[in-house]
């Protein structure tokens with residue numbers, strides 16, 4: 001063997017040895033005798049912020065009569081002690097509307113734009129630095145916000161619409177809950193908010209009996225939430241526990257008494273000329289049930305929520321302020 | 325003994341080993357049937373299986389460690405696996421040697437010369453491995469980290485400056501271009517990254533990898549065709565599976581070892597590994613003058629590597645035919661390179677490799693545009709018990725067919741398009757075929773899967789007993805009643821075979837008993853009444869009327885109907901006294917049938933499909949299992965509170 005050949009041989013052998021050892025070493029390093037794990041459990045949050053605390057004392061509930069939602073909202077808020085009781089300068093406010101369907105305001109299947117205008121304007125006037133209007137609708141979100149008039153109304157009044165894009169959801173596990181476990185919740189806008197206001201129209205709902213302010217939180221759920229219709233009253237009760245709002249407003253000026261929750265015809269509506277605002281969502285819904293002509297036996301979730309200590313069922317004990 | 329003879333014996337041994345592995349891969353008590361034989365050993369020796377699954381999963385599962393031994397030895401010795409072990413190589417070699425016999429020496433030599441097409445296999449390997457590993461670049465182009473888009477933009481700007489200032493310095497210009505292109509790519513991918521689906525990895529090596537190919541062909545085509553144990557095994561897609569196998573062998577009649585030379589990605593991987601091997605084939609005459617130029621070494625070359633001239637070392641499969649053929653005995657295997665020179669590796673252009681990689685990288689994203697792993701999942705795709713989530717499953721399944729062969733009821737079938745193109749040849753359960761549904765106390769498929777695409781399950785885990793009691797049994801789907809096809813539901817005919825066969829306890833099928841008027845037999849008027857029989861206005865016969873399920877209802881309604889016990893000369897015989905039950909002349913009567921209508925309880929159904937298999941509505945069963953509620957995927961949960969949503973929903 002010449003020197004050149006020997007040199008080349010050594011050179012080559014070293015490289016071959018490296019490849020060989022590399023293969024063995026990498027194999028050894030990556031070797032795993034355990035079978036792969038099952039679908040990994042995602043991380044989930046223990047809940048969402050509680051917006052009900054630290055309220056200045058004041059009336060718990062106000063019932064305004066009339067036909068002009070803007071005016072009624074202003075008067076109801078005034079009766080509760082004024083919007084400044086809830087919103088302080090610099091606050092970030094989230095308004096959860098019901099924008100479930102891409103239908104026009106006249107159908108009343110969604111929050112009325114006038115009410116949105118009134119509440120956003122009030123929050124702005126109180127010095128809120130950011131007013132987010134959001135929902136996770138059933139129909140296409142962008143269409144819903146546009147066709148219901150909620151989007152344009154919110155923006156004209158100085159609010160900001162947040163659409164439910166994937167990055168706005170986080171998984172939440174509500175302690176003790178059967179259904180809200182590792183479930184995606186539209187938490188993005190809520191995460192650093194100071195104040196949460198729910199705006200719900202009063203509607204008939206064939207599965208749950210009625211759709212009011214608590215049922216409105218269904219719109220914060222993501223994922224295949226339709227499985228919860230198998231156990232609708234439990235999910236509404238769990239929503240009452242999950243979401244503790246600053247304020248809710250139930251719009252019953254024209255309540256949908258038939259064919260809910262989509263309606264679709266003016267003949268599904270009836271005028272009750274009432275708007276209820278309150279800090280106890282259960283009490284507000286109890287009054288809503290009355291306006292809709294449902295008794296408590298038809299709405300088990302109200303009783304269940306009351307039993308779970310999530311609010312007052314007999315709203316009269318809260319001495320609601322009547323605003324004629 | 326001649327080396328070639330030893331090589332042939334070794335090849336024969338591994339061929340028999342492979343066929344034997346497939347043959348014994350059955351559950352049963354015949355002498356040869358599976359009793360812990362290492363049926364997947366050859367698959368585990370195949371380093372492409374290991375490498376590709378490492379790319380898709382980041383780990384090397386269990387026996388796949390054997391593949392590293394193959395690689396390590398190949399790096400030192402050359403492609404011994406191809407020439408000595410690979411059963412597909414052996415089969416092709418047999419075909420090639422046989423057809424070569426009829427050729428004149430010149431034609432024979434021509435067919436065994438190297439050809440530029442031999443590079444194709446390297447490009448196929450590149451495409452397949454890119455497909456498997458493309459997701460690994462995700463962290464490199466993640467712009468959401470610190471600095472965001474600033475670093476790539478800075479790189480681009482620096483590159484542009486270099487290009488502009490380096491008019492006369494070529495290295496500056498090319499570095500500048502490289503920086504600009506790399507920066508732009510990072511920026512582009514990074515911007516697209518969150519939420520974009522461009523980088524989707526998946527395992528597709530199994531389509532072309534010769535060891536899975538030969539296992540699959542023997543298990544799913546050869547053995548069922550020759551049926552060595554006399555059982556009739558049904559296999560779907562046989563023409564496709566077998567056609568590929570036949571084509572591979574037929575092409576080797578045209579060019580010996582056609583598949584090895586032009587297609588085989590495993591051969592390509594090993595070809596890349598031998599570049600610096602210590603021992604190599606070649607002309608070993610010290611002074612380079614002993615060769616008479618007869619060219620015989622080329623005549624039986626299996627790898628088409630031109631031993632007479634510059635030997636293409638990456639192509640050599642160590643068949644030793646050249647050594648055997650050389651009359652001067654100067655061809656040999658040694659640590660010295662060939663005196664006629666050698667080319668250690670495939671000459672691949674960078675452009676071709678990049679094109680192949682890019683082609684591979686874009687194919688899976690295309691296949692997944694329809695989101696078959698998310699909202700577009702296929703409910704008819706029921707995977708074997710223990711299967712991982714669909715994505716993880718596809719990252720591991722090498723399409724070897726072991727699970728299909730081992731399934732004692734033959735219910736596991738290879739897919740053709742049922743799981744999409746990327747799921748080709750993966751296992752699915754076809755409850756219409758096979759001898760029964762999926763046996764709820766069987767764990768065979770998971771125990772033979774070499775990559776754990778089907779996790780090995782303990783029997784307790786499968787059945788949800790002992791320490792698995794709180795988790796419940798493994799569900800592979802849920803049975804759904806088709807009330808429009810079910811005999812008791814749609815046609816008033818008693819049946820409930822499904823309920824009877826449901827193997828879980830308590831049964832997942834419950835029934836509700838109803839009395840239903842038999843269609844067309846409800847216009848009856850009583851003519852005469854005797855002590856044990858009634859004569860009606862219309863004569864009729866129906867064979868099972870007296871079978872015990874049919875009753876005659878009178879004025880007292882169907883709940884008090886009398887069981888029909890016989891039909892004679894227009895008289896309907898009943899159990900009980902018709903007069904006492906209110907039957908009078910001219911009162912209306914009706915024939916009613918007592919039906920048990922089945923319901924599925926999704927909490928207890930494990931999706932085994934036994935009901936579907938047994939349902940007498942045979943064409944499209946009246947009860948059918950789809951993958952709803954399967955344990956492996958929370959996204960497919962059916963019941964509120966039992967599963968979790970999927971992020972893609």
Ligand code: SF4
Nearest residue numbers: 810811819820822939
């Ligand atoms: S076996 Fe088929 S036809 Fe019979 S009851 Fe069950 S689903 Fe109906």
Ligand code: SF4
Nearest residue numbers: 826929930932933935
């Ligand atoms: S698929 Fe479900 S209902 Fe049918 S036999 Fe199996 S466990 Fe019973």
